[in-house]
Amino acid sequence: TPFAARARAGGLAPTNDSSAAALYETTQEVMEKVGMYAYEISSHANKGAESRHNLTYWRYEDYAGIGPGAHGRLTLACGSTAENLVGITSGMTLHKKSFWNRAKTALHRIPAPGAWLAAVEKTGHGTCEETPLDGDQVVTEMLLMGLRLSAGVERALFHGITGQTLPEALDLERLNPLISRGFLELDEAGLRATAQGQQRLDGVLAALLG
Incomplete structure (x- = not known):
């Protein structure tokens, strides 16, 4: 990522392990005092108010990345391709067949907004990479x-x-x-x-x- 590249190049000053651990512990203490528990390592919420959006990808359920540069993970029937994902990503109608007839697929949309938009207008989707896992x-x-x-x-x-x-x-x-x-x-x-x-x-x- 750009963040990692900057760190390797010396453009960032990463926190040492001891300081990071102390900050993490302090964060947990402060958030717990106001009733917000860590349902995820870097996400806090009151009970029942957890982000459903976040939980979807932390639980590795299906999510469709739509915009420029977005990533997604979808469980598709074997043989599905980006060409027939338009209905899936717009209406979120996912395949419900047995596991053995499905495959988790990694999707990546075109990063450049102009190129993404042109692809969507031409083909109905902006997918540039589709990788069965x-x-x-x-x-x-x-x-x-x-x-x-x-x-x-x-x-x-x-x-x-x-x-x-x-x-x-x-x-x-x-x-x-x-x-x-x-x-x-x-x-x-x-x-x-x-x-x-x-x-x-x-x-x-x-x-x-x-």
Whole structure:
């Protein structure tokens, strides 16, 4: 991203780990005092007022990126292409077939507004890239997104999207040490990061996913 490129070039002064951890802890304390809990690692809300928009992509459900440069993830029937996405992205009528007849697809819209608009007027959509994701990619993306949530990755939702159970999809030799060290929890509800794990989530995810 431009942010990462600037950081590598020395154009930004990133906060050191100790200062970042202290700021994170202070943020949690302040927000909890006013009744706004962290439903996601960087999102706070009163109970029942969580952003449905945010939860859609943190839960790795389907979302359609529409405007210039937008990204989306849609579950499409095998063989669907950008040419027949117009009705899907306008009316949000997604395919409801069984998992094995569906594929999670990454969509990217044309970044330049003028070129995007010209494509929409000509073809009805501004899609420039359409990439079917394989099973490993879907599992990885769902864990990257879902472990940011305080509720974590729900077992039923994970199975519905990936076609696998959590134990089937995870490398237990990587998972078990993270549980033993108090960074992750796995129970009947699903897999989630503890408070310690959320504060170190980049490292936890690297250790879990390799």
